Amino acid sequence: TQQSGAELDCASVAVGAPVVPMGSAVTASCTIRRERCRGLEDGQPLISWLLDSEPMAGRQRRGVGGTEVSELRVPQLNRPQAKLWCCVEWNGTKQRVGVAEIRAGYPPGKPSNLSCLLDLGDYGLTCRWQQGADGHLPTNIMLKCATSRSPAVTGCTPQNGHSQCTVPRRLLQLYRPMELWVTATNALGTAESERLRIDPMDVAKLDPPTLQSIRSMPPQTDCVTLTWTMTPRNAHMELRCELRYRAPEDPSWGVLTGIAGHAGTVQHCKFLFGTLYHFQMRCRRDLARGYWSEWSVSRNYTTHEKAP
Amino acid sequence: APLAELSGDHDFQLFLHKNLEFTRKIRGDVAALQRAVCDTFQLCTEEELQLVQPDPHLVQAPLDQCHKRGFQAEVCFTQIRAGLHAYHDSLGAVLRLLPNHTTLVETLQLDAANLSSNIQQQMEDLGLDTVTLPAEQRSPPPTFSGPFQQQVGGFFILANFQRFLETAYRALRHLTR
Numbered sequence: 001t002q003q004s005g006a007e008l009d010c011a012s013v014a015v016g017a018p019v020v021p022m023g024s025a026v027t028a029s030c031t032i033r034r035e036r037c038r039g040l041e042d043g044q045p046l047i048s049w050l051l052d053s054e055p056m057a058g059r060q061r062r063g064v065g066g067t068e069v070s071e072l073r074v075p076q077l078n079r080p081q082a083k084l085w086c087c088v089e090w091n092g093t094k095q096r097v098g099v100a101e102i103r104a105g106y107p108p109g110k111p112s113n114l115s116c117l118l119d120l121g122d123y124g125l126t127c128r129w130q131q132g133a134d135g136h137l138p139t140n141i142m143l144k145c146a147t148s149r150s151p152a153v154t155g156c157t158p159q160n161g162h163s164q165c166t167v168p169r170r171l172l173q174l175y176r177p178m179e180l181w182v183t184a185t186n187a188l189g190t191a192e193s194e195r196l197r198i199d200p201m202d203v204a205k206l207d208p209p210t211l212q213s214i215r216s217m218p219p220q221t222d223c224v225t226l227t228w229t230m231t232p233r234n235a236h237m238e239l240r241c242e243l244r245y246r247a248p249e250d251p252s253w254g255v256l257t258g259i260a261g262h263a264g265t266v267q268h269c270k271f272l273f274g275t276l277y278h279f280q281m282r283c284r285r286d287l288a289r290g291y292w293s294e295w296s297v298s299r300n301y302t303t304h305e306k307a308p
Numbered sequence: 309a310p311l312a313e314l315s316g317d318h319d320f321q322l323f324l325h326k327n328l329e330f331t332r333k334i335r336g337d338v339a340a341l342q343r344a345v346c347d348t349f350q351l352c353t354e355e356e357l358q359l360v361q362p363d364p365h366l367v368q369a370p371l372d373q374c375h376k377r378g379f380q381a382e383v384c385f386t387q388i389r390a391g392l393h394a395y396h397d398s399l400g401a402v403l404r405l406l407p408n409h410t411t412l413v414e415t416l417q418l419d420a421a422n423l424s425s426n427i428q429q430q431m432e433d434l435g436l437d438t439v440t441l442p443a444e445q446r447s448p449p450p451t452f453s454g455p456f457q458q459q460v461g462g463f464f465i466l467a468n469f470q471r472f473l474e475t476a477y478r479a480l481r482h483l484t485r
Binding site for chain 1: 322325326327330332333335336377414415418419422423425426429432
């Protein structure tokens with residue numbers, strides 16, 4: 001039982017449980033200390049209740065130390081939040097002398113669709129998820145993470161009700177699997193998402209490559225050689241890239257896959273002569289089927305005319 | 309050594325490739341700090357600093373078991389871990405030297421600690437004996453008699469760490485298939 005209002009006040013309201021499952025019963029008691037209620041003359045005070053603005057009748061009895069006690073049972077609380085007022089009849093009016101906040105809701109729904117992405121700028125791991133069903137109660141959401149060997153559980157807390165947050169680099173273990181999961185906790189219980197077991201590096205989002213130069217090489221053939229580079233912060237990675245090319249009138253892109261290694265050159269043939277092509281490239285880490293980078297900025301090149 | 313039989317093992321090879329990439333990343337970050345020392349203090353090459361080279365034992369990080377002759381993988385791994393632990397601490401001197409690069413130096417310390425624990429876990433997975441290097445038992449970074457000695461000390465800590473990483477990289481690569 002939780003007391004609300006100090007023992008020296010005119011009235012104190014205690015509820016069985018401030019939070020109950022939706023539709024459950026709520027019990028409460030209101031204790032009146034007549035001598036503490038300014039202007040309440042002798043005689044037996046008549047105690048009544050208001051559930052928000054809905055009158056309710058309790059069972060009144062004499063309490064210890066000359067107090068009057070009213071006990072109330074609300075059979076079904078069907079609204080997420082309500083105020084339970086304790087009132088005393090006085091001079092033909094209903095005086096509000098005490099109140100308790102009561103809530104009804106559900107245990108939190110299970111968060112789902114957890115996914116994460118590592119920013120190669122600050123090596124923060126940003127994770128997103130889908131919130132579970134609303135329990136209509138104040139709910140504490142946390143993203144938790146742990147390495148497979150250490151019992152320590154750390155993580156991050158989403159701000160302003162967002163369904164995402166970022167685990168800072170200092171809490172991460174790179175190049176080794178970690179476990180991540182979301183917990184949602186309210187007064188009626190806790191729900192956990194599925195556990196995501198990933199090496200943060202495997203969900204790194206690479207910067208797009210830069211197409212440096214495009215030439216017809218060897219000359220007078222239908223072959224083109226492109227040179228490309230990566231940003232310095234991706235330079236230490238073994239990459240798997242793909243090149244796409246397209247003439248304005250082509251219905252779709254041609255794609256050259258499996259370009260491996262670091263930055264460098266790539267050659268491809270069977271281009272039409274005297275034709276303008278758009279080229280783009282994207283990459284991802286060879287070690288993991290992680291996220292592709294965005295496509296590079298497009299570069300145009302017109303192949304040379306066919307020799308007579 | 310047991311590692312010889314396991315070097316065909318997929319998980320071990322994945323561990324090697326991942327931590328080769330990790331070592332390349334760390335070497336890149338050390339190179340960035342070396343450039344910062346060069347740009348800031350005009351200390352760019354070892355050749356010019358032979359007479360003021362600090363005590364060779366600035367950082368205790370022997371890798372004798374990682375060289376091709378007498379390559380002892382298990383001992384080499386232990387030496388790499390001990391060296392990473394030592395350089396983690398000595399980087400504190402670089403932290404003081406390059407206040408504008410605090411984030412990079414701290415990232416480097418984190419990476420060194422991560423690489424060491426990755427190796428430790430892999431050794432444990434392989435059933436090898438591992439020495440637990442108590443995280444809290446850190447030795448203070450080296451101190452120097454004056455600003456110039458501190459700059460030279462920082463220069464050699466980074467140069468030696470780059471060399472250390474190069475040897476460690478070659479040792480890991482030696483085990484890849």
